[in-house]
Amino acid sequence: MAYKIFVDGIMHLGDIMIAASIFPVLKKHHPDSEITFLTQAALAPAASLLDDVDRVIPYEYKSGGGALGVWRMAQKLRREHFDIGISVDPRERVTLMKWLAGIPIRVTVEEALGWKLGWERHFYTTDVSLSGWDYFSHRRSESFQEAMKRYFHDDDKTFYPPRLKPSSEKDLDSVDRLLENASHDGPLIALCVQTTGDNRLKEWRAERYSELCDRIAEEYNASFVMTGIEAHRERADEIINGTHHIERFISATGKTTLPELIALFRRVDALVTCDTGTAHIAGAAGCPVLTICTSAWPDVYRACGENCRVASARVPCTGRANCRIMKTCNKSDCYDKLTVDMVMDEFAKMMEKHLQ
Numbered sequence: 001m002a003y004k005i006f007v008d009g010i011m012h013l014g015d016i017m018i019a020a021s022i023f024p025v026l027k028k029h030h031p032d033s034e035i036t037f038l039t040q041a042a043l044a045p046a047a048s049l050l051d052d053v054d055r056v057i058p059y060e061y062k063s064g065g066g067a068l069g070v071w072r073m074a075q076k077l078r079r080e081h082f083d084i085g086i087s088v089d090p091r092e093r094v095t096l097m098k099w100l101a102g103i104p105i106r107v108t109v110e111e112a113l114g115w116k117l118g119w120e121r122h123f124y125t126t127d128v129s130l131s132g133w134d135y136f137s138h139r140r141s142e143s144f145q146e147a148m149k150r151y152f153h154d155d156d157k158t159f160y161p162p163r164l165k166p167s168s169e170k171d172l173d174s175v176d177r178l179l180e181n182a183s184h185d186g187p188l189i190a191l192c193v194q195t196t197g198d199n200r201l202k203e204w205r206a207e208r209y210s211e212l213c214d215r216i217a218e219e220y221n222a223s224f225v226m227t228g229i230e231a232h233r234e235r236a237d238e239i240i241n242g243t244h245h246i247e248r249f250i251s252a253t254g255k256t257t258l259p260e261l262i263a264l265f266r267r268v269d270a271l272v273t274c275d276t277g278t279a280h281i282a283g284a285a286g287c288p289v290l291t292i293c294t295s296a297w298p299d300v301y302r303a304c305g306e307n308c309r310v311a312s313a314r315v316p317c318t319g320r321a322n323c324r325i326m327k328t329c330n331k332s333d334c335y336d337k338l339t340v341d342m343v344m345d346e347f348a349k350m351m352e353k354h355l356q
Helices: 013-019 022-029 041-047 067-080 092-101 119-123 140-151 169-178 206-220 230-241 258-265 277-284 340-354
Strands: 004-008 034-040 055-059 084-087 105-108 188-192 223-226 249-251 270-274 289-292 308-311
Touching: 004 022, 004 067, 004 092, 013 041, 013 140, 013 277, 022 034, 022 140, 034 041, 041 055, 067 092, 084 092, 092 105, 092 119, 105 119, 169 258, 188 206, 188 277, 206 223, 206 230, 206 340, 223 230, 230 249, 258 277, 270 277, 270 340, 277 289, 289 340, 308 340
Parallel strands: 004 034, 004 084, 034 055, 084 105, 188 223, 188 270, 223 249, 270 289, 289 308
Antiparallel strands: none
């Protein structure tokens, strides 16, 4: 039977890619279903690139307000006659929205986020439990997928990474032109060295990135392509200029659209990145990813692809609440104690698997 399935995820870009791990399970059990995804308006173009999403509804909202907007969106959804509504991040507004829209089956998988719902659970017909699941030893993408499997009573233990739509020939050609001067003697490694958020401790030291690139260049005969938006150019240039192998770098900073960035990840051999949404985009594109993870739980936030690893100092307070909210933390152990040797060790393991 074909179902109209509505999924809401008013999240950041990386979170959207992580939560997209529910879509392979939905398509497995309802292959003829139509999946509609509600996301922040600014992220709708990215969400539309997910392979199992048929339609995206962009949602403009104001944090802490906008009751009239919730009502209007609920009426819009009511006219769509959805059969199932699923929340991957069940905030108050989307919880009430689905209930007001009269969607008959309303499911939440919020335990994949590591907590339980309060009063909102009374507005869902199913609140999927992850009882017995070790949240801290699994990627968040695996937790989302496990919750969806439990909803369907599916005992399959295989993890199916979220998928992105195939890149167009136009985007692949554009990337090929960008990379035409790259050396072909060794692997081509993409780099992402800055986040778009305000947590600077996620970004590791520029001089350590430079040292890391030198070691990768010398041990693997590698070349590099620096990614990022235009606002990241200053830091990217600092890292490139701090290396002994400037000639091995191609700068793509500010030069790619999101579809072109995805195409780039399908051309390079691996991505080395700070803890940001780019890691999860690359993983969903099928690129091996090494995430340099400082304050966040390394095992939880490892990228969602098949050959993805994480480097972390794993200090005692890694992932604690005061680390996730940096304004309340006056330490930097998670940042300072992550050495180049630690990152190189994980890089070697990733490349060993990639080059098999």
